[in-house]
Amino acid sequence: MSSQDITARAAPRTQRKWPAEVNILLVLIGIALVFEILGWIFQGQSFLFSWNRLKIMILQVSVIGIIAVGVTQVIISGGIDLSSGSVVGAVAMVAMSFAQVSTYARAVYPALTDLPMIVPLLIGLGCGAVVGLINGWLIAYTKIPPFIATLGTMVTVRGFAKWYTKGQPISFPTEGFAWIGSGMMPVVIFILVALIFHVAMKYTRYGKFTYAIGANAQAARVSGIDVERHLVKVYVIAAMLAALAGMVVAARGQTAQAGMGLAYELDAIAMAVIGGVSLNGGRGSILGTAIGMIIFGVIISGFTFLRLDAYYQEMIKGAIVVAAVVADVHRQRKRRKTS
Amino acid sequence: MVSPRTAAAIDRVHAATQRDGVLSISGIRKEFPGVLALDDVQLRIRPGTVHALMGENGAGKSTLMKIIAGVYQPDAGEIRLRGQVVALKSPLDALEQGISMIHQELALMNWMTVAENIWIRREPKNRFGLIDHAEMTRMTADLFARLNINLDPRAQVSELTVAQKQMVEIAKAVSHNSDVLIMDEPTSALTEREVDHLFAIIRDLRTRGIGIVYITHKMNELFEIADEFTVFRDGKYVGTHNASDVTRDDIIRMMVGREITNMFPKVDCPIGDTILEVRDLTLPGVFHDVSFTLRRGEILGLAGLVGSKRSNVAEALFGVHPADSGEILIDGKPVTIASPAQAMAHGMAFLTEDRKETGCFLTLDCLENIQSALITRSHVKNGFVQQAEVNRLAEDMARTLRVKTPNLQETVENLSGGNQQKLLIARWLLTKPRILILDEPTRGIDVGAKSEIHRLITELAAQGVAVLMISSELPEVLGMSDRIMVMHEGHVSGFLDRAEADQVKIMSLAAK
CATH class of the missing domain: 3.40.50.300 (P-loop containing nucleotide triphosphate hydrolases)
Incomplete structure (x- = not known):
C-alpha cells in the first residue's frame, strides 16, 4: 500500500457538515408547514399565525421541556431516567404541603403555613436531589442498568406520593408559590434552565465529562474522570429538574395530586430523542432537545387544531418516538459502514 | 450390499481423503482494511491426527480458523473438504458440512442446561411436537458416556467450571459428527488435571478419525498432543512438519525468522x-x-x-x-x-491497547478527544473550560503529530486507525x-x-x-x-x- 492510499483514506469528505440541529429544525419547519396547509384546507384558517395558539402550545410543553433538559444529559451520559414523572407527582405534593396559606383550615402542617416561597422550593429541590442520589448511586455503584434502577424508583416514588396524604390532594398555596406557575412563568423557567444547561454542557467540565462518559465510559475512566461520581451528579441534576417541573405544575394548578406527572418521563424522553439525542449516548444537545420539544408541541396543538381525537394524538406520538429512534439507529449503522 | 459403482465412489472419496487430508486449503488470502491478514496460506489436516497451529500474536492463526469455521469469507483461495471444493458461507454452514469450532471465549448459553445447550436447534420432539426433555437427557448421557465425561446433563451451564464448559463444547462438537474439530487455545483456563482429561478426550477423538486443529502457544502441549504442526508468520505459511521431527528451538526459529528492517529510528540518548x-x-x-x-x-x-x-x-x-x-x-x-x-x-500517561474499547470517544470530534485528559487536571477557570486555550494546545499537538483530517471538528469515527492513534497519543502528550x-x-x-x-x-x-x-x-x-x-x-x-x-x-x- 502506497502512502498515497493512506492519505486518501484519512481524508474523508472535505465538505463541512452542518450541525445535526439544522436537520431537526428542518423537520420542525416541515411539520409546521404541513399543519399550516391542512389548516387552510380543513379549517379555513392559519395554524401558525395565531399568537394565542402558539402561546398555549409553548406553555403546554415547557413543563415537560424542563424535565427533558435533565433527561437529555442523562441520555447523553449513556443512561435513561424513567423516574421523572413520579418525581413530579411526589415533589408537587411535598412542596405544596409547605406552601399552604394559613387561611385554609385543613392545611397538612397547620403550624407551617404562609412560609416564604423559597422554603417549599428548596424542600422540593431537596426531595428531587434525594431521588437523584438514589438513582445515581444504584446505577454508578451497584451497576444496575439505568432502565431498571429508575423503573424501581419510578414505582416507589409514585407510591410515596400517594402515601404522603393518603391520596388527598393538597391545595391553597401562598401567592408567592403560585407565582412560579403563573402566566408565562413556566416558559421563562424553561428558557432559563435550557440556557444554563446549554452552557454547562458545552463550556464546562461537567458537560464535557458527560459527553465523554456517554461516548466511551472506559476511555473516560482512563482519561482520569471519576465516572461513578460524575454519573451520580448527572442523575441528581435530572431529578432536581423534574422536581422543579413538579413545583411549576402544582403552582400553576394551585393544587397537587399524587397522580401528577404521569408518563411525563416518556414525553421528556421523546422530546430528547426527536431532538436528535442518541439513546446510545455521547451524541445530542440541549438545543436539539429544545427543538424536539417544539416539534412535540406543534404536533399536539396541530391535532387539537384539526379537531382530531385525543386518542389519535397518543397513537401518533408513540409512532413518532419509534420513528426517531429508528432514524438514530439507521444513522449509527450508516456511520459504522463508512468508518 | 452396496453396488460396485457405489463402492468405487466411496473408495475414491476415501483415497482422496487420505491423499489430501480431510480438510485441505490452499492459496487463501484475506485482507482487512489496511492489513493483509493472510497471504497465500495453505494447510492440510489428515483424518485421525492432531494438527497444531503455531505462530506469534497476529501471525494469522485465528483469522484462518475463522475462515475455516465460516465466520470470515476468504478473498481468494480454495477450501477442500473430503476432497470436494466447498464454500463455507456461515458458521452454521460450516457446522453442517462437518466443521466444528470451539471458540476461545466459550459460546454457551449460561441459563440453559447442559443438554439444552448441546442439542439446541436439534431438540428431539415428542408426538405432540414439544421438546422431549427425557430423550434429550438420555442422548446427552449417551454422548458423555462415549466421551468419558462425568457431567449431569440437567445441570445449568452457569454453574459449571470453565473446564466443564469446555467439555460441553467438545461434546456438542462431537454430537454434530464433525470431521474437523477446531480448538483455539483450549487449555488457557484449565488446571493441569483438567488438561490431562482434555488430552485424553482429544486422543480418543483422534482414534475415531476426526481431524483436530489445535491452536496453542504452549510448546510442551505441542509435543505432548500434536502429530503435525504448521507455522505461520505475518499472515504467511512457513512450513508443516511432523512434531516428532523437530526441536523446540526449530519451531521458535520458524516462528520468528523475520527480517528486521531499519524502520526503527531508535537513537541512543x-x-x-x-x-x-x-x-x-x-x-x-x-x-x-x-x-x-x-x-x-x-x-x-x-x-x-x-x-x-x-x-x-x-x-x-x-x-x-x-x-x-x-x-x-x-x-x-x-x-x-x-x-x-x-x-x-x-x-503518568497510559495509551491503552484497544483504541475503540478504551481509547477513542468515537462520537466526539478530534479536539474533544485530544483534550479529554488535559481538562480533568487543568485549564478550568471559574467553572468554565478555557476553550480557546485548550483548542490552541490541541491544534498545535495535532499539527506536531501530523494528524490527517480535513478539520479537527471531524467526528473521530471517520478517521483512519493511524490517525485515531495519533489523536490518543496527542491526548497524553498534552498532559506532559x-x-x-x-x-x-x-x-x-x-x-x-x-x-x-x-x-x-x-x-x-x-x-x-x-x-x-x-x-x-x-x-x-x-x-x-x-x-x-x-x-x-x-x-x-x-x-x-x-x-x-x-x-x-x-x-x-x-x-x-
Whole structure:
C-alpha cells in the first residue's frame, strides 16, 4: 500500500457538515408547514399565525421541556431516567404541603403555613436531589442498568406520593408559590434552565465529562474522570429538574395530586430523542432537545387544531418516538459502514 | 450390499481423503482494511491426527480458523473438504458440512442446561411436537458416556467450571459428527488435571478419525498432543512438519525468522535516574511478583504472548485495576495509585491497547478527544473550560503529530486507525507525562503512521520521558527498546539488554 492510499483514506469528505440541529429544525419547519396547509384546507384558517395558539402550545410543553433538559444529559451520559414523572407527582405534593396559606383550615402542617416561597422550593429541590442520589448511586455503584434502577424508583416514588396524604390532594398555596406557575412563568423557567444547561454542557467540565462518559465510559475512566461520581451528579441534576417541573405544575394548578406527572418521563424522553439525542449516548444537545420539544408541541396543538381525537394524538406520538429512534439507529449503522 | 459403482465412489472419496487430508486449503488470502491478514496460506489436516497451529500474536492463526469455521469469507483461495471444493458461507454452514469450532471465549448459553445447550436447534420432539426433555437427557448421557465425561446433563451451564464448559463444547462438537474439530487455545483456563482429561478426550477423538486443529502457544502441549504442526508468520505459511521431527528451538526459529528492517529510528540518548520502581506487584490470579525499574529517557520494552498479562500490569500501574499488593515508587518515594487520576497526578500517561474499547470517544470530534485528559487536571477557570486555550494546545499537538483530517471538528469515527492513534497519543502528550505507558502503540495501523509514531517515541525518550512499551511485534520491541522485559503467564520471565536481545531469546522466555 502506497502512502498515497493512506492519505486518501484519512481524508474523508472535505465538505463541512452542518450541525445535526439544522436537520431537526428542518423537520420542525416541515411539520409546521404541513399543519399550516391542512389548516387552510380543513379549517379555513392559519395554524401558525395565531399568537394565542402558539402561546398555549409553548406553555403546554415547557413543563415537560424542563424535565427533558435533565433527561437529555442523562441520555447523553449513556443512561435513561424513567423516574421523572413520579418525581413530579411526589415533589408537587411535598412542596405544596409547605406552601399552604394559613387561611385554609385543613392545611397538612397547620403550624407551617404562609412560609416564604423559597422554603417549599428548596424542600422540593431537596426531595428531587434525594431521588437523584438514589438513582445515581444504584446505577454508578451497584451497576444496575439505568432502565431498571429508575423503573424501581419510578414505582416507589409514585407510591410515596400517594402515601404522603393518603391520596388527598393538597391545595391553597401562598401567592408567592403560585407565582412560579403563573402566566408565562413556566416558559421563562424553561428558557432559563435550557440556557444554563446549554452552557454547562458545552463550556464546562461537567458537560464535557458527560459527553465523554456517554461516548466511551472506559476511555473516560482512563482519561482520569471519576465516572461513578460524575454519573451520580448527572442523575441528581435530572431529578432536581423534574422536581422543579413538579413545583411549576402544582403552582400553576394551585393544587397537587399524587397522580401528577404521569408518563411525563416518556414525553421528556421523546422530546430528547426527536431532538436528535442518541439513546446510545455521547451524541445530542440541549438545543436539539429544545427543538424536539417544539416539534412535540406543534404536533399536539396541530391535532387539537384539526379537531382530531385525543386518542389519535397518543397513537401518533408513540409512532413518532419509534420513528426517531429508528432514524438514530439507521444513522449509527450508516456511520459504522463508512468508518 | 452396496453396488460396485457405489463402492468405487466411496473408495475414491476415501483415497482422496487420505491423499489430501480431510480438510485441505490452499492459496487463501484475506485482507482487512489496511492489513493483509493472510497471504497465500495453505494447510492440510489428515483424518485421525492432531494438527497444531503455531505462530506469534497476529501471525494469522485465528483469522484462518475463522475462515475455516465460516465466520470470515476468504478473498481468494480454495477450501477442500473430503476432497470436494466447498464454500463455507456461515458458521452454521460450516457446522453442517462437518466443521466444528470451539471458540476461545466459550459460546454457551449460561441459563440453559447442559443438554439444552448441546442439542439446541436439534431438540428431539415428542408426538405432540414439544421438546422431549427425557430423550434429550438420555442422548446427552449417551454422548458423555462415549466421551468419558462425568457431567449431569440437567445441570445449568452457569454453574459449571470453565473446564466443564469446555467439555460441553467438545461434546456438542462431537454430537454434530464433525470431521474437523477446531480448538483455539483450549487449555488457557484449565488446571493441569483438567488438561490431562482434555488430552485424553482429544486422543480418543483422534482414534475415531476426526481431524483436530489445535491452536496453542504452549510448546510442551505441542509435543505432548500434536502429530503435525504448521507455522505461520505475518499472515504467511512457513512450513508443516511432523512434531516428532523437530526441536523446540526449530519451531521458535520458524516462528520468528523475520527480517528486521531499519524502520526503527531508535537513537541512543542518555539515560537518567530511576523514576519508576515497581516491587513485587501482585494481583492474585492475574500477575505475580512483577518487579522492574524504569529510568528517565529509557524505553523499556515489554514482550510476551497472549495471556502473559502484560496489559494487566500496565492497568495496575495506571490505577485502572490496581494491584492487591506490592509497591510502586516514583522518584524513590512509595506512592498509592488507586485511580487513573492519581496516576496522572504523578505524571503518568497510559495509551491503552484497544483504541475503540478504551481509547477513542468515537462520537466526539478530534479536539474533544485530544483534550479529554488535559481538562480533568487543568485549564478550568471559574467553572468554565478555557476553550480557546485548550483548542490552541490541541491544534498545535495535532499539527506536531501530523494528524490527517480535513478539520479537527471531524467526528473521530471517520478517521483512519493511524490517525485515531495519533489523536490518543496527542491526548497524553498534552498532559506532559514523565512516565509514558504505551500498550501496543502501533497495532493495526499502516506502515507510514507506524514509523512516525516510532520516531515520536524516540524523541520523547530523548527529552527524558521514561517509556514502558508493550508490544506483540518482536521487531518493534527489538528496534525500539533499551531494555526488554519478558512476561510469561503473569510472571516476569526475564530481562534482556538491547545488545544481547534477539527474537529467539525473547521467544524462549515468552513461550517457556
